[in-house]
Amino acid sequence: xxEVIMDSITRIIxxxxxxxxxxxxxxxxxGHDDSFLEKGIIDSTGVLELVSFIEEEFSISVGDEELIPxxxxxxxxxxxxxxxxQESNPE
Amino acid sequence: xxxxxxxxxxxxxxxKVAVIQGKRCVTYGDLYLGVSRLAAFxxxxxxxxxxxVAIMILNSPEYIISYLGVQxxxxxSVALNPQYSAYELKKIFDxxxxxxxxxxxKYLKAVMKTIDNGTSLKTLIIVDSxxxxxxSLISNKKEKVISGISCxxxxxxxxxxxxxxxYPAITEKDIASIHYTSGTTGEPKGVMLSHSNFITNANSIIxxxxxxxxxxxxxxxxxxxxxxxxxxxxxxxxxxSLVLENSFMYxxxxxxxxxxxxxxxxxxxxxxxxxxxNRSNIRNYSFSKLRYVTQAGGPMPPGHTRELAEILSxxxxxxxxxxxxxxxxxxxxxxxxxxxxxGSIGKPVPAVEIELIKTKDVEEKEIVCTGGNVMVGxxxxxxxxxxxxxGGRLYTGDTARMDDExxxxxxxRKSDMIKSGAHRISPKEIExxxxxxxxxxxxxxxxxxxxxxxxxxxxxxxxxxxxxxxAKKVQKHCMQKLAPFKIPKxxxxxxxxxxxxxxxxxxxxxxxxxxVTGHKLI
Numbered sequence: 020x021x022e023v024i025m026d027s028i029t030r031i032i033x034x035x036x037x038x039x040x041x042x043x044x045x046x047x048x049x050g051h052d053d054s055f056l057e058k059g060i061i062d063s064t065g066v067l068e069l070v071s072f073i074e075e076e077f078s079i080s081v082g083d084e085e086l087i088p089x090x091x092x093x094x095x096x097x098x099x100x101x102x103x104x105q106e107s108n109p110e
Numbered sequence: 111x112x113x114x115x116x117x118x119x120x121x122x123x124x125x126k127v128a129v130i131q132g133k134r135c136v137t138y139g140d141l142y143l144g145v146s147r148l149a150a151f152x153x154x155x156x157x158x159x160x161x162x163v164a165i166m167i168l169n170s171p172e173y174i175i176s177y178l179g180v181q182x183x184x185x186x187s188v189a190l191n192p193q194y195s196a197y198e199l200k201k202i203f204d205x206x207x208x209x210x211x212x213x214x215x216k217y218l219k220a221v222m223k224t225i226d227n228g229t230s231l232k233t234l235i236i237v238d239s240x241x242x243x244x245x246s247l248i249s250n251k252k253e254k255v256i257s258g259i260s261c262x263x264x265x266x267x268x269x270x271x272x273x274x275x276x277y278p279a280i281t282e283k284d285i286a287s288i289h290y291t292s293g294t295t296g297e298p299k300g301v302m303l304s305h306s307n308f309i310t311n312a313n314s315i316i317x318x319x320x321x322x323x324x325x326x327x328x329x330x331x332x333x334x335x336x337x338x339x340x341x342x343x344x345x346x347x348x349x350x351s352l353v354l355e356n357s358f359m360y361x362x363x364x365x366x367x368x369x370x371x372x373x374x375x376x377x378x379x380x381x382x383x384x385x386x387x388n389r390s391n392i393r394n395y396s397f398s399k400l401r402y403v404t405q406a407g408g409p410m411p412p413g414h415t416r417e418l419a420e421i422l423s424x425x426x427x428x429x430x431x432x433x434x435x436x437x438x439x440x441x442x443x444x445x446x447x448x449x450x451x452x453g454s455i456g457k458p459v460p461a462v463e464i465e466l467i468k469t470k471d472v473e474e475k476e477i478v479c480t481g482g483n484v485m486v487g488x489x490x491x492x493x494x495x496x497x498x499x500x501g502g503r504l505y506t507g508d509t510a511r512m513d514d515e516x517x518x519x520x521x522x523r524k525s526d527m528i529k530s531g532a533h534r535i536s537p538k539e540i541e542x543x544x545x546x547x548x549x550x551x552x553x554x555x556x557x558x559x560x561x562x563x564x565x566x567x568x569x570x571x572x573x574x575x576x577x578x579x580x581a582k583k584v585q586k587h588c589m590q591k592l593a594p595f596k597i598p599k600x601x602x603x604x605x606x607x608x609x610x611x612x613x614x615x616x617x618x619x620x621x622x623x624x625x626v627t628g629h630k631l632i
Contacts (some may be wrong), residue, residue: 038582040594041589042582042586042589042597054503055359056356056357056359056360057216057580058216059193059216060596061359062359062531062595063359063361063379063385064385064531064562064563065359065382066359066360067385067388067389067562070389077441083362083390083391084362084391084394085391086360086361086362086390087360087362087363088357088360088363091360092360
């Protein structure tokens, strides 16, 4: 069940990034472990857009102090962060 | 010349820290050794005085070694945004005809496409990011030839090249660098800056910022733009240190580093400070060593200036103005005037004179300047040069007013260049790309106010009769040819534009939806 939820979260994140930052590029243009920073996929304002999206989409709140690579810097890392936030603050 | 200052410092203080990046710490001795070895290699490869060497590297010790190594060899550094597409690179390469390109491996894709279309390049030097391994384009020790171009690895060059003691004789009037900037015609313009331009402007900046060898700047701005270059050249000249952070997408990482490295200075553009104020933990930090902050690259909202001044109450904040054609800096507002004169760009920096001159094109007066920092001209473009350099004076294209005490305030820009983040973007360049789409009849691109970026890009399009299109298709098309920062954030479709009686599009009315009156969106 957890795996299904994680798959769903990663799919939503990946689709958002492909649509908004890679403008409809193919699935294989973005690996789930690709670093957004290293690959230059998202810039400093793009991160703010991404954070706004995940806050709304997943009903979580991201604190300013949480804007760090350990929480955000790849599809998989971001998915795990979202899952932790949801579990620590279930609605 | 900046590379000469580097050699003097390396002789007197070889162990002084020049650059910190992550866990790497590079001394002036190391830096100069790298510069010498690269210069020796380039001379060996036949690079001659005034030959162009293009550089596509993010801020790093390797960038600095490449930038100054080229100049040490008598060449002209052409530092480029590594995000450029093959289409954009071709335009620039066709203009400046570089013999050599030094490029980070991760940007090779666009470069190889450009090479396939034919270039002047004879030598390719590949830079591997620290700790990263990539596909083996070249073998470790031996030269490999691809499409007639010899390929080498920078790390190997720095390890194995000889130390050269004889360099070509160059003067301060010789061109050190070409910085490409967007032009109103849509074609990039290569701003030629001499060694003397850099020294003059560096001296001016050092004077008003009171920079010394004890200064240590946090650098988040790219070196390939003139503002970033000015941070580099000034800190080398005073034998200061540079802390490089390319991860500003995570601003708290940068703030942590500023505290850890006891940074004394920080340079930003309006979007830098918007991000720090809106989405970082800056209010919870204490920067005991932060002596000064500088802001240039467009106007910062007065509210942000006030907020920054409150948060950094022990730090001097300098608002500055300039342009690439002036090397970097033309004016600065002394920190004590920051809150007394909101919106002012201050007075001329040392060694610059400014006049406000009424020109026939515009109502307001244009900022016109003279000084040793004024560019030599645009590379290979005497026509465009004549438009802005007249009688030894630089016509900036910006209009301003002056108050009774000589403080300047920007009124507007003659051209419709878009300033987004640290980038200057030509609307015409984007319009031309959009016009390639067969569905498009007309395209108009404008900058619209953006709280974070200063301006963001909006495309307003008239389609051919009976046709429909999605905004995403336009963005995807642009992505194929343009760097990501030039992709329109907003795309709208209209039946027609508001026009003057002579049929000219009234672009200023396209900046907000409400202004597009009487014209329905599809």
